[in-house]
Amino acid sequence: MPELPEVEAARSLIEERALGREIVAVDDSDTYVCRPHSPGEIADALVGATLTSAHRRGKTMWVATDRGPVLGLHLGMAGKIVIGEHEAGEPKPDGPVLAPQWDRFTVFFADGGSLILRDKRRLGRAVLDPVIEHLGPDAAEITRKAFRERVGHGAAPLKARIMDQSVLAGVGNLLADEALWQARLSPVRPAQSLDDEDLDRLRNAIRASTRRAIRLGGVHHGEVIPHRTRDGHCPRCGAPMARKQVGGRTTYWCPEEQV
Numbered sequence: 001m002p003e004l005p006e007v008e009a010a011r012s013l014i015e016e017r018a019l020g021r022e023i024v025a026v027d028d029s030d031t032y033v034c035r036p037h038s039p040g041e042i043a044d045a046l047v048g049a050t051l052t053s054a055h056r057r058g059k060t061m062w063v064a065t066d067r068g069p070v071l072g073l074h075l076g077m078a079g080k081i082v083i084g085e086h087e088a089g090e091p092k093p094d095g096p097v098l099a100p101q102w103d104r105f106t107v108f109f110a111d112g113g114s115l116i117l118r119d120k121r122r123l124g125r126a127v128l129d130p131v132i133e134h135l136g137p138d139a140a141e142i143t144r145k146a147f148r149e150r151v152g153h154g155a156a157p158l159k160a161r162i163m164d165q166s167v168l169a170g171v172g173n174l175l176a177d178e179a180l181w182q183a184r185l186s187p188v189r190p191a192q193s194l195d196d197e198d199l200d201r202l203r204n205a206i207r208a209s210t211r212r213a214i215r216l217g218g219v220h221h222g223e224v225i226p227h228r229t230r231d232g233h234c235p236r237c238g239a240p241m242a243r244k245q246v247g248g249r250t251t252y253w254c255p256e257e258q259v
């Protein structure tokens, strides 16, 4: 599942390859992926415009245009952004070669290229003017002060707190397990039980785990991730990994070191 590092890679791909290209057609015919818009609505807003900048907060991504409308793109559980390079003057949204089965949303550029949301699971979204006000600060950029204030509250398990996108945007299931293991903090202790030193250590672990995942190409490169199995052992101390549902998600941790 895409987490913050995968979304950042997609944002950076759009920034490098899709900005400044004039939009001549949009395939927004998938009414589920493009809900609540009706077919043609996103196309009407974007055709003739140029993408000007690509942004991200947590796992939410949006692209600004020179005409005002903002295109929100969400990767869902399995989506990818693909930049296609087709022959000039050949925008064929329905063509079998240019629009494979899993291409849910496509922006066609005047130079023949395209920006595609390719998503086998069909859980991604393309939407105009996405609402981002409900999201907390980005997990990779939040200040120490804001992190202490937002995360260190409530009786909810710590893991659920850091995965609450309104508290902190961008931490998914794997990144949470990795960062908590790096910080030696138990996912099940109440968020309010952390002192400032714990909170600072956790913030550093989230930032370091995120940077590492961006550098290596995904959260599955985390140090503890390969050991998240029923018979897995902690790669640091060798203790059998504990496993439990926390905040509705399968969670693994080292019960010896994460307290």
Ligand SMILES: [Zn+2]
Binding pocket: 234, 235, 236, 237, 238, 239, 254, 255, 256, 257
């Ligand atoms: Zn351990």
